[in-house]
Amino acid sequence: MNLAKLCATRAAQGRPVTAGLIGAGKFGSMFLAQVPHVEGLEVAAIADLDPERARAACREVGWGESRIAATRFVANGAELAATDGVEVVIEATGHPRAGIRHAQAAIDAGRHVVMVNVEADVLAGPVLARRAAQAGVVYSMAFGDQPALVCEMVDWAQSNGFRVVAAGKGTKYLPAYHEVTPDAVWEHYGLTAEEARTAGMNPQMFNSFLDGTKSAIEAAAIANATGLSVPDDGLAFPPCGTDDLAHVLRPREVGGLLDRPGMVEVVSSLERDGRPVFRDLRWGVYVVIEAQSDYAAACFRQYGLPTDATGRYAAMYRPFHMIGLELATSVLSAALRGEATGAPVGFHASVAAIAKRDLGPGDRLDGEGGYTVWGRVMPAKRAARDEVLPIGLAQGITLRRAVAKGEALRFADVEIAEDEAVRLYRDCLALAGTSGAHRGA
Known part of the structure; x- marks a missing residue:
């Protein structure tokens, strides 16, 4: 029923x-x-x-x-x-x-x-x-929301015996967006500050979508709920339309950009020169799958799935989400x-707070979408090893020492109380790599 x-x-x-x-x-x-x-x-x-x-x-x-x-x-x-x-x-x-x-x-x-x-x-x-x-x-x-929709697609693929090569979402992204602050956010949305105020839109919240932080957070959520891995050096945000998903998001060994199969990645709706990609996935989600047999690959072609040139990698996508x-x-x-529509099965990814500018002792961090830091996804094992400060704790706390622009902040860099949120995060770090199967490969 x-x-x-x-x-x-x-x-x-x-x-x-x-x-x-x-x-x-x-x-x-x-x-x-x-x-x-x-x-x-x-x-x-x-x-x-x-x-x-x-x-x-x-x-x-x-x-x-x-x-x-x-x-x-x-x-x-x-x-x-x-x-x-x-x-x-x-x-x-x-x-x-x-x-x-x-x-x-x-x-x-x-x-x-x-x-x-x-x-x-x-x-x-x-x-x-x-x-x-x-x-x-x-x-x-x-x-x-996009993470749960991605989880549904990954579950569909795995339940039907397909190898999940990549999964994720689309967004509007250019490399320079990491440095954008709330003061400059509205020009990227085609709005004036007055129009945004009248509509009750929060500039810091909308900036978190633009500067890459929200994408990193959602990628981490997908990884933790599916057992897929995240890129070692953060999301690549490759420009990619729906027709090219199966070609771009396949392992490097066969001509794609992935370090390995079974990864979360976010694709950009913009080329590096700012032009829109063809048939972009800005509002949508996707999964790239691999046929486990020649017979299945032949079926991909017979039933019209968009594939790469080899025919073994195919993409499924949903072009929208309705929050x-x-x-x-x-x-x-x-x-x-009594069922979840996606839930964490382990701690595979965290989101590091990265300095937006050179920061000094006494500077106060203002968190996601603000003036001081942006979020970059990283494997949880690395976050645990380096004692990296997560973006979720990087608000309302003060720096002890200088951190250069582009560097990841560490717990040792800040004054932070050991409250319940910090304790639970450390409990998650203790789980890093020890729970939930990697089900992509």
Whole structure:
């Protein structure tokens, strides 16, 4: 029985699936817009630092006053996580430390967790997923966001006996974007600062998409959930359209750019001179597979799959993702099937904080998308060996010593308290390379 029918059956029994949303931003609002149209799904509570803003968001997406009146609005995410009648807690704040606190509170209260907050997931997800399993609840990535969609494609490929050569997403990228700060972000989106302010757009958040940090975070999440590896020196962001995926994203030994099969990579929708690539994948996701036999390779050709010149490597892709509009899939899967739409199986990748400019003692780091650092994905073993500071902890802390532009920051470079987020990250480092199978090769 599919999720919609399972949910409708529960509704007919007077037991709708009940969710609690933490963070009424764009992702959360898109989810709220669909809730009235999913039979058997209810939102019992919404937590936001500004509950009135959350109420306004509900009105903006079309909720009636009776639905709003029946919903509990609170300012504290941990309070929501413990609210009676909530089955599934959706963490959509985007703040790593807050996300970790809220997820742990939900697990302690016996609630399923859907982690929209990828920043928190790459910092502590492997440990949180283990704790959730021990508590008998689901810890899940968010369907509609690119990492969970990639996980679905990888699972499809592996379930059908194909070798996964590469998997990932598309984005808009040029090498110079690593240095962009919030002051210059809007010109890259074709907006004025005033237009962005009027629309309520956060320049630091949007800059994290532009400067490569968000792509690194999402690549790490994919690696940790699939067992695929990440490039040793960070994402290459090769310019690549959908027609060229199977040619570009294959091992170097057969003419591609990958160091080895079974890797996560993000492709760019722009050539190095800034021109768009043909049939770009800016909003989409992909998987490149290899036929395990001549017969399967022949079938690729017979059924129209886009392949490389050898015919053995083929690409499947989805040209879009709909973020919060698709989130109910994760909520219903957790509540009705007890299944995650992607979850960490190990700690294979971390995201290092890299200096955007020369930094000196006393400089205060401002985190993802800011003025001081950007995020570069790296193998977790290397992050553990070099005691590299992850981007998720590189906010609101002060440098002890100088770090040159382009260098990775280390724990020894900063003043940082040993709080719960730091402890969970160190617990993840202890798992590096010891859990979850590499299933690409």
